Amino acid sequence: xxxxVMVIDDHPMWSEAVERDxxxxxxxxxxxAADGRQxxxxxxxxxxDVVVLDLQIPAPDGVAVTAEITRQRPATRVLVxxxxxxxxxxxxxxxAGATGYLVKxxxxxxxLAAVRRVADGVPVFTPGLAGLxxxxxxxxxxxxxxxxxxxxxxPQLTERETEVLRMVAKGMxxxxxxxxxxxxxxxxxxxxxxxxxKLQMHNRVELTRYVIERGLDEV
Amino acid sequence: MVSTWASxxxxxxxxxxxxxxxxxxxxxxxxxxxxxxxxxxxxQRPLAGTVCVVAMIAWTGYAAWAYADARxxxxxxxxxxxxxxxxxxxxxxxxxxxxxxxTVPGFWIxxxxxxxxxxxxxxxGLFAGVLLASVDLVLRDHIQQSDYNNAFLLVIxxxxxxxxxxxxxxxxxxxxxxxxxxxxxxxRARLARAVHDGVLQVLALMxxxxxxxxxxxxxxxxxxxxQEQRLRALIxxxxxxxxxxxxxxxxxxxxxxxxxxxxxTVAVPAFAVDLPxxxxxxxLAAARACLDxxxxxxxxxxxxxLLLEAFPxxxxxxxxxxxxxxxxxxxxxxxxxxxxxxxxxxxxxxxQVGGTASxxxxxxxxxxxxxxxxxxxxxxxxxxx
Numbered sequence: 001x002x003x004x005v006m007v008i009d010d011h012p013m014w015s016e017a018v019e020r021d022x023x024x025x026x027x028x029x030x031x032x033a034a035d036g037r038q039x040x041x042x043x044x045x046x047x048x049d050v051v052v053l054d055l056q057i058p059a060p061d062g063v064a065v066t067a068e069i070t071r072q073r074p075a076t077r078v079l080v081x082x083x084x085x086x087x088x089x090x091x092x093x094x095x096a097g098a099t100g101y102l103v104k105x106x107x108x109x110x111x112l113a114a115v116r117r118v119a120d121g122v123p124v125f126t127p128g129l130a131g132l133x134x135x136x137x138x139x140x141x142x143x144x145x146x147x148x149x150x151x152x153x154x155p156q157l158t159e160r161e162t163e164v165l166r167m168v169a170k171g172m173x174x175x176x177x178x179x180x181x182x183x184x185x186x187x188x189x190x191x192x193x194x195x196x197x198k199l200q201m202h203n204r205v206e207l208t209r210y211v212i213e214r215g216l217d218e219v
Numbered sequence: 220m221v222s223t224w225a226s227x228x229x230x231x232x233x234x235x236x237x238x239x240x241x242x243x244x245x246x247x248x249x250x251x252x253x254x255x256x257x258x259x260x261x262x263q264r265p266l267a268g269t270v271c272v273v274a275m276i277a278w279t280g281y282a283a284w285a286y287a288d289a290r291x292x293x294x295x296x297x298x299x300x301x302x303x304x305x306x307x308x309x310x311x312x313x314x315x316x317x318x319x320x321x322t323v324p325g326f327w328i329x330x331x332x333x334x335x336x337x338x339x340x341x342x343x344g345l346f347a348g349v350l351l352a353s354v355d356l357v358l359r360d361h362i363q364q365s366d367y368n369n370a371f372l373l374v375i376x377x378x379x380x381x382x383x384x385x386x387x388x389x390x391x392x393x394x395x396x397x398x399x400x401x402x403x404x405x406x407r408a409r410l411a412r413a414v415h416d417g418v419l420q421v422l423a424l425m426x427x428x429x430x431x432x433x434x435x436x437x438x439x440x441x442x443x444x445x446q447e448q449r450l451r452a453l454i455x456x457x458x459x460x461x462x463x464x465x466x467x468x469x470x471x472x473x474x475x476x477x478x479x480x481x482x483x484t485v486a487v488p489a490f491a492v493d494l495p496x497x498x499x500x501x502x503l504a505a506a507r508a509c510l511d512x513x514x515x516x517x518x519x520x521x522x523x524x525l526l527l528e529a530f531p532x533x534x535x536x537x538x539x540x541x542x543x544x545x546x547x548x549x550x551x552x553x554x555x556x557x558x559x560x561x562x563x564x565x566x567x568x569x570x571q572v573g574g575t576a577s578x579x580x581x582x583x584x585x586x587x588x589x590x591x592x593x594x595x596x597x598x599x600x601x602x603x604x
Contacts (some may be wrong), residue, residue, distance in 0.1 A: 011420050013420075013424055014420060017424065017427065017428075083416060083419040083420045087455065087489040088489055091489050103423070105422075105423045105426050105427065108430070127486045127524055127526070128485070128487075131485075131487050131488065131526055132489050134486075134488070134526075134528055135487070135488020135528070135529065138529065139488070142531055166528075170486070170526050170537055171524035172539075180581075180583055
């Protein structure tokens with residue numbers, strides 16, 4: 001059975017191009033949406049396996065849509081495809097539950113590979129995103145140290161996870177990392193998955209607040 | 220520049236101060252009425268005294284209503300307010316005879332004084348103060364120390380309150396202007412974001428189509444890619460350009476500008492990392508030297524990756540390439556022979572700012588690790604202790 005994909009983008013040129021590429025590669029594009037509201041309605045109707053999503057869409061925005069989709073159906077994977085690559089938004093989307101992030105200038109092959117990997121639950125990180133995550137975990141650990149209250153249950157990265165993330169940020173592929181650390185390819189993927197899991201776990205409470213603030217609970 | 224006399228913020232300040240003046244007028248009235256009742260036997264003309272007290276009661280009530288609306292605060296109202304206070308002062312010898320101790324209105328005249336200070340600021344406060352004080356002193360046969368003190372207080376109070384009201388109005392007006400400017404800047408930024416996003420989308424699309432074609436279209440695609448990267452770097456740098464502590468540079472924004480599509484990839488945290496300007500300059504120059512080195516020794520279009528990590532006590536910058544690597548000891552050897560190339564350029568710069576530079580190399584590539592110490596954030600340290 002072919003992969004069921006949904007494309008969310010407010011630029012018709014783009015959604016058509018992405019849709020065509022995906023269809024040619026044998027994926028089943030079950031829905032296309034041009035804004036957040038449409039996206040959530042069509043998502044609920046089609047329940048795709050993968051959502052390819054632009055962050056800058058008419059309200060509710062891509063971050064909010066990501067949060068809502070992963071809340072409704074954790075099995076659906078979200079791949080963020082962003083043109084502006086605004087740091088804060090990308091970090092927010094991944095924290096909200098996206099499994100992968102790609103800049104729009106990525107090639108057709110990169111996009112198709114990313115969709116495939118995200119569908120398998122393998123995180124798709126650009127080096128830039130890995131850098132953002134390293135910064136985010138460092139910021140959290142600084143904050144925890146500064147308040148000296150030490151929040152129990154605050155997920156911290158293990159040394160190995162930090163090491164792997166650092167290598168991703170330096171442009172190494174999972175295969176190269178496996179070779180450098182003498183680990184299996186699968187183990188490296190597990191480490192990266194753990195990084196995402198820890199990032200998203202911490203944010204569940206804040207996420208709920210975010211969704212309520214943006215009025216998504218009434219959609 | 221908006222006049223501070225007429226701005227909405229100035230009127231709001233005046234409204235607030237005059238609202239606060241109403242209860243004060245009532246207290247002054249109660250005090251004045253009570254004192255007059257208590258000293259009623261000193262009235263030589265009780266009827267005239269009663270008229271004065273009734274006038275004070277009536278005017279206090281009217282003033283509370285009249286001053287509440289900015290449109291009613293005309294010079295006639297202010298004039299009548301001060302005029303009545305002066306009239307009551309002047310009527311004291313008629314009511315009490317020439318040898319009186321206390322005037323009929325007493326401190327009640329402060330209501331008119333403060334209204335003048337609030338409405339006409341320092342000049343108004345000074346004018347009303349001097350006028351009331353002079354009339355009070357002129358009426359007396361013998362000026363005692365306490366009379367002079369009271370007169371002096373009237374003048375000072377009028378001036379000080381007038382000055383403070385003027386300052387408050389000016390501050391409120393400036394704050395309003397600043398808020399408006401900030402709101403306009405935010406709106407401009409929002410519009411710019413929408414435009415930027417559209418341009419980026421088109422550039423990315425062109426780049427993507429270009430990659431699937433050859434010739435002119437492919438060339439256009441490459442150009443679009445370059446411009447996309449530049450615009451994105453510009454937006455990121457602009458987003459990061461908030462208020463910087465004096466003499467410091469956001470190294471994140473600076474490094475972002477080194478990005479080149481498909482060649483140099485920059486990974487940084489989502490927040491600004493401020494370094495003293497000299498440290499940031501050396502680190503940046505060292506990073507450029509590393510990238511030049513990659514171009515020279517690995518290839519013009521050889522990919523390189525920059526990773527910046529900010530720790531409380533230091534900043535680490537890694538520059539990695541996938542080149543063949545440098546045999547161990549080669550760099551030290553070159554340096555010791557006086558052929559100071561890369562080693563001098565990079566290590567020397569880091570030395571100057573108290574940092575370190577180290578090089579590792581293996582089959583997967585070559586990596587410079589540049590570390591500069593960072594002055595710990597003072598508030599962070601205080602909170603930790």
